[in-house]
Amino acid sequence: MAPVTVSISEPAFFLPVFNQYEETNKGNHIMNFTRFTRSQVTAGLLLFSGFFASAVQAAPANVTLLNVSYDPTRELYQAENAAFTSYWKQKTGQTVTINQSHGGSGKQARAVIDGLEADVVTLALAYDIDAIADSKLIATNWQQRLPQNSTPYTSTIVFVVRKGNPKHIRSWDDLVKPGTSVITPNPKTSGGARWNYLAAWGYKQKQTGSATQAKAFVKALYKNVPVLDTGARGSTLTFTQRGLGDVLIAWENEAHLVIREFGADKFEIVAPPVSILAEPPVAIVDRNVDRHGTRKVAEAYLNYLYTPQAQEIIARNSYRPRNITVFRKYASSFPNIRLFTIRELFGTWRQAQKTHFSDGGTFDQIYAP
Amino acid sequence: MFRASPLPDKQTRTMLPFKRNRRQILPGFGLSMGYTVFYLSAIVIVPLATLVAGSFRIAPDLFVNTVTSPRVLASYRLSLSTALIAAMFNAFFGFLTAWTLVRYRFPGRKVLDALVDLPFALPTAVAGICFATLYSPVGWVGQFLGRFDIQLINAPSGIVIALIFIGFPFVVRTVQPVLAELEPEIEEAAHSLGASRWQAFRRILLPHIFPALLTGVTLSFARAIGEYGSVIFIAGNLPFRTEIAPLMIMSKLDQFDYDGAAAVALVLLLISFSMLLVLNSVQRWQEKAYR
Amino acid sequence: MQTGPNPDKTALRHRTGTSHQDPLAVRVILIFLTLLFFGGFVFLPLALVFAEGFRKGAAVYIESIREPYAIAALELTLTTAAIVVPLNAVFGVAAAWAVSKFTFRGKTFLVSLLDLPFAVSPVIAGLIFVLLLGSRTTLGSWLGEHGIKLIFSTPGIVIATLFVTFPFVARELIPLMESQGREEEEAAVTLGAKGWQVFSIVTLPNIRWGLLYGMILCMARSIGEFGAVSVVSGHIRGMTNTIPLHVEILYSEYNYAASFAVASILVFLALATIVVRSIMENALHNQQQTQF
Numbered sequence: 001m002a003p004v005t006v007s008i009s010e011p012a013f014f015l016p017v018f019n020q021y022e023e024t025n026k027g028n029h030i031m032n033f034t035r036f037t038r039s040q041v042t043a044g045l046l047l048f049s050g051f052f053a054s055a056v057q058a059a060p061a062n063v064t065l066l067n068v069s070y071d072p073t074r075e076l077y078q079a080e081n082a083a084f085t086s087y088w089k090q091k092t093g094q095t096v097t098i099n100q101s102h103g104g105s106g107k108q109a110r111a112v113i114d115g116l117e118a119d120v121v122t123l124a125l126a127y128d129i130d131a132i133a134d135s136k137l138i139a140t141n142w143q144q145r146l147p148q149n150s151t152p153y154t155s156t157i158v159f160v161v162r163k164g165n166p167k168h169i170r171s172w173d174d175l176v177k178p179g180t181s182v183i184t185p186n187p188k189t190s191g192g193a194r195w196n197y198l199a200a201w202g203y204k205q206k207q208t209g210s211a212t213q214a215k216a217f218v219k220a221l222y223k224n225v226p227v228l229d230t231g232a233r234g235s236t237l238t239f240t241q242r243g244l245g246d247v248l249i250a251w252e253n254e255a256h257l258v259i260r261e262f263g264a265d266k267f268e269i270v271a272p273p274v275s276i277l278a279e280p281p282v283a284i285v286d287r288n289v290d291r292h293g294t295r296k297v298a299e300a301y302l303n304y305l306y307t308p309q310a311q312e313i314i315a316r317n318s319y320r321p322r323n324i325t326v327f328r329k330y331a332s333s334f335p336n337i338r339l340f341t342i343r344e345l346f347g348t349w350r351q352a353q354k355t356h357f358s359d360g361g362t363f364d365q366i367y368a369p
Numbered sequence: 370m371f372r373a374s375p376l377p378d379k380q381t382r383t384m385l386p387f388k389r390n391r392r393q394i395l396p397g398f399g400l401s402m403g404y405t406v407f408y409l410s411a412i413v414i415v416p417l418a419t420l421v422a423g424s425f426r427i428a429p430d431l432f433v434n435t436v437t438s439p440r441v442l443a444s445y446r447l448s449l450s451t452a453l454i455a456a457m458f459n460a461f462f463g464f465l466t467a468w469t470l471v472r473y474r475f476p477g478r479k480v481l482d483a484l485v486d487l488p489f490a491l492p493t494a495v496a497g498i499c500f501a502t503l504y505s506p507v508g509w510v511g512q513f514l515g516r517f518d519i520q521l522i523n524a525p526s527g528i529v530i531a532l533i534f535i536g537f538p539f540v541v542r543t544v545q546p547v548l549a550e551l552e553p554e555i556e557e558a559a560h561s562l563g564a565s566r567w568q569a570f571r572r573i574l575l576p577h578i579f580p581a582l583l584t585g586v587t588l589s590f591a592r593a594i595g596e597y598g599s600v601i602f603i604a605g606n607l608p609f610r611t612e613i614a615p616l617m618i619m620s621k622l623d624q625f626d627y628d629g630a631a632a633v634a635l636v637l638l639l640i641s642f643s644m645l646l647v648l649n650s651v652q653r654w655q656e657k658a659y660r
Numbered sequence: 661m662q663t664g665p666n667p668d669k670t671a672l673r674h675r676t677g678t679s680h681q682d683p684l685a686v687r688v689i690l691i692f693l694t695l696l697f698f699g700g701f702v703f704l705p706l707a708l709v710f711a712e713g714f715r716k717g718a719a720v721y722i723e724s725i726r727e728p729y730a731i732a733a734l735e736l737t738l739t740t741a742a743i744v745v746p747l748n749a750v751f752g753v754a755a756a757w758a759v760s761k762f763t764f765r766g767k768t769f770l771v772s773l774l775d776l777p778f779a780v781s782p783v784i785a786g787l788i789f790v791l792l793l794g795s796r797t798t799l800g801s802w803l804g805e806h807g808i809k810l811i812f813s814t815p816g817i818v819i820a821t822l823f824v825t826f827p828f829v830a831r832e833l834i835p836l837m838e839s840q841g842r843e844e845e846e847a848a849v850t851l852g853a854k855g856w857q858v859f860s861i862v863t864l865p866n867i868r869w870g871l872l873y874g875m876i877l878c879m880a881r882s883i884g885e886f887g888a889v890s891v892v893s894g895h896i897r898g899m900t901n902t903i904p905l906h907v908e909i910l911y912s913e914y915n916y917a918a919s920f921a922v923a924s925i926l927v928f929l930a931l932a933t934i935v936v937r938s939i940m941e942n943a944l945h946n947q948q949q950t951q952f
Binding site: 394395396397398400401402404405408409412413414415416417419420423462465466468469470472473475479481483484486487488489490491492493494495496498499500502503509510533534537542546566588591592594595596597598614615618619622627630631634637638641642644645646648649650653 | 690693694695700701702708751754755759764771774775779780781788789792819826835845850858859877880884886890903908926927937
């Protein structure tokens with residue numbers, strides 16, 4: 001478009017017919033051309049500033065961390081980041097800015113693998129961090145580097161039902177009853193959904209001791225599922241906003257959030273007698289912190305999550321704190337559920353993933369026609 | 370496509386691919402074609418080639434197994450059939466909209482005309498959320514439909530609704546200018562020769578508009594096959610029943626199965642591209658036949 | 661996608677030619693059907709966006725639009741559009757010139773290649789750039805070592821948007837320029853005009869409305885693109901979130917009022933094109949009257 005401006009100067013040898021044509025349109029011409037040119041200049045400048053702004057790294061006096069996390073933790077890390085920022089300022093005088101990125105756990109892990117420069121990852125399940133470790137961004141022993149399997153908090157899987165519990169849902173067995181509609185997300189695309197699936201499976205396997213019966217149970221349960229949203233939040237919205245389903249299987253913290261956001265007059269939480277101990281882990285992305293020179297502050301950030309102050313914030317956001325004192329303080333909000341671990345029944349996350357959720361796994365099998 | 374034509378015609382034989390016919394006197398072929406090919410390569414061809422190369426890395430039998438697994442096949446079938454139904458709807462309503470906008474004067478016509486572009490500007494996710502909310506059992510439309518025990522979302526019909534929305538501007542915007550350009554004299558001549566209104570429409574108007582309509586319908590069809598953002602909110606995403614092909618790609622990616630995702634994506638891409646190639650050939654052929 | 665003569669002018673012609681005007685009943689039925697279709701597929705979603713946006717009152721609506729993250733997202737969206745639209749416009753003109761003014765073999769194939777981005781799923785569109793520029797690849801790791809960030813930052817969003825909106829201007833101009841033929845340009849060449857002169861003095865005045873229509877469509881699609889941008893964005897709040905991504909984030913935070921309020925910005929941007937187009941159409945009308 002640029003050379004167009006140049007050619008406005010009228011060529012002398014042109015026949016009058018062209019000149020005339022030019023003249024009738026002159027007003028419009030000039031108006032349009034100046035607009036083009038200006039927008040082009042702006043575009044050029046913006047393009048360059050865009051490239052440079054993203055290429056320049058933060059100065060060391062002020063340090064920036066990027067925490068790549070999964071969907072439900074937005075509120076949690078908003079509070080934790082504020083607390084850590086003032087703690088770090090007090091301790092070192094350095095101002096730390098923590099940027100947040102949220103999304104489905106698997107998608108977030110993939111973004112980090114593909115070059116999203118996360119300093120720390122805080123994801124829904126160990127398998128997703130394992131995948132990052134497989135691409136050599138994180139040391140393979142990451143889960144031993146921080147206390148308690150690198151999980152500063154735990155959670156579990158509970159039910160949310162409509163007020164008054166009209167379908168009398170008390171336990172997992174009530175979910176497979178005919179006519180009960182269950183809302184849970186798609187385990188292929190949602191980390192939370194995998195915990196839901198394993199919780200249901202584990203309940204039956206512990207009760208009967210048989211994987212075959214567990215599989216039949218899960219198959220019956222998913223027969224009652226009318227929608228498989230791609231993420232946990234999607235399922236919550238389907239249940240609360242669209243009025244679909246009699247029961248929502250959800251993270252305990254999400255269940256509490258539903259009550260806070262949509263009112264205890266509309267929904268209530270049902271704690272099943274048995275459920276899974278969900279352990280969402282955290283890790284430093286070694287390659288990126290070394291490149292950014294942020295290892296020290298990133299380590300401090302993750303270790304901070306284990307301190308009593310941070311554990312309080314965790315408890316207030318309805319995650320189960322690891323710190324016993326804090327847990328006792330908030331015990332009333334965490335019903336007594338017998339929790340089994342993934343190691344007990346399914347081995348490592350890699351094994352669980354392969355058996356149940358990879359292509360051809362049990363989840364695919366229960367849907368096979 | 371690129372091989373020299375076996376035709377005895379001398380002119381045709383000398384026409385090489387992307388080489389100009391020497392008889393033309395206009396300047397700028399080298400520059401414009403060079404830039405076109407360069408920009409096309411940089412933005413479209415090279416990135417897409419990465420996808421193709423990625424799929425070739427996989428062992429052939431694994432590739433075949435991936436794209437012919439029953440669940441993937443079911444998702445292709447669903448994506449193609451819902452896109453086709455939506456395209457048919459759009460052929461009718463897109464044509465109708467273009468017809469009323471061009472031929473009739475009524476209050477609010479200009480607003481309608483401008484709103485045709487809305488599906489482009491509204492993010493697909495917002496569209497998906499809107500339709501899911503509207504048609505849910507507690508939504509404005511869903512409440513009403515619920516009385517007749519009709520549920521449109523979380524079923525293939527929900528997918529069709531979303532696809533109609535994202536596709537119909539293509540049809541309106543291709544048919545509209547052709548309809549506007551149509552000389553009224555042709556129809557008048559037909560009338561004066563004793564043709565009924567319907568005959569004039571079928572014999573004179575429709576053949577004239579058909580190529581544009583075909584373009585619009587095919588573009589909307591091609592776009593619909595690949596649509597993701599709006600559909601996942603309204604489809605239900607149940608395996609074998611309401612799981613679209615782009616969602617299969619997504620779920621493979623979420624298991625870090627890049628190769629599988631690339632394989633499914635490549636097949637989807639080939640289907641779309643052959644659609645476009647057929648369409649453009651038909652259209653060129655039609656234009657030649659018409660002139 | 662193509663633009664014919666000004667529809668208003670044609671309409672005028674149709675109104676005067678009463679002999680083939682459809683009967684009133686037909687007109688009423690067809691207009692009613694069109695309105696019904698628009699009602700269900702355009703007005704209802706539009707009404708919902710505003711109803712939800714204003715559910716908590718105008719104060720909340722304004723607050724959510726003026727919030728820093730929303731402003732940052734709007735800036736990113738507009739920056740992206742400001743880069744993408746001119747680039748694709750230049751390309752569209754070049755491609756349309758090559759395709760419509762010359763005959764060559766493989767034209768159908770080339771035009772189909774131009775159409776290709778319409779047919780590529782937005783998810784795939786994002787994916788291919790991750791496959792090409794992601795740090796697992798040779799190119800991506802080379803870029804990474806040299807401190808150049810393309811994906812998961814503004815340039816990546818621009819590139820993905822370029823891809824998605826690639827065909828709009830070309831698709832608009834090709835049929836238009838083909839219908840106009842090449843006689844005028846050839847006459848100019850015979851009279852001694854050079855390449856750029858032919859283009860700027862003969863061709864550009866003929867196509868500028870089509871060009872601007874194409875740019876408007878390109879603009880609309882680039883501000884609304886969700887799928888492809890979502891894959892390459894990285895979702896860093898305040899940094900790599902465009903308006904559509906910001907809408908999704910607010911929605912996921914159960915912040916519906918804010919989410920729909922921000923979505924309505926996009927509706928306003930789309931509606932702004934009504935104004936632009938009306939001005940353009942009027943200008944064209946006046947210009948034609950002075951010309952003839």
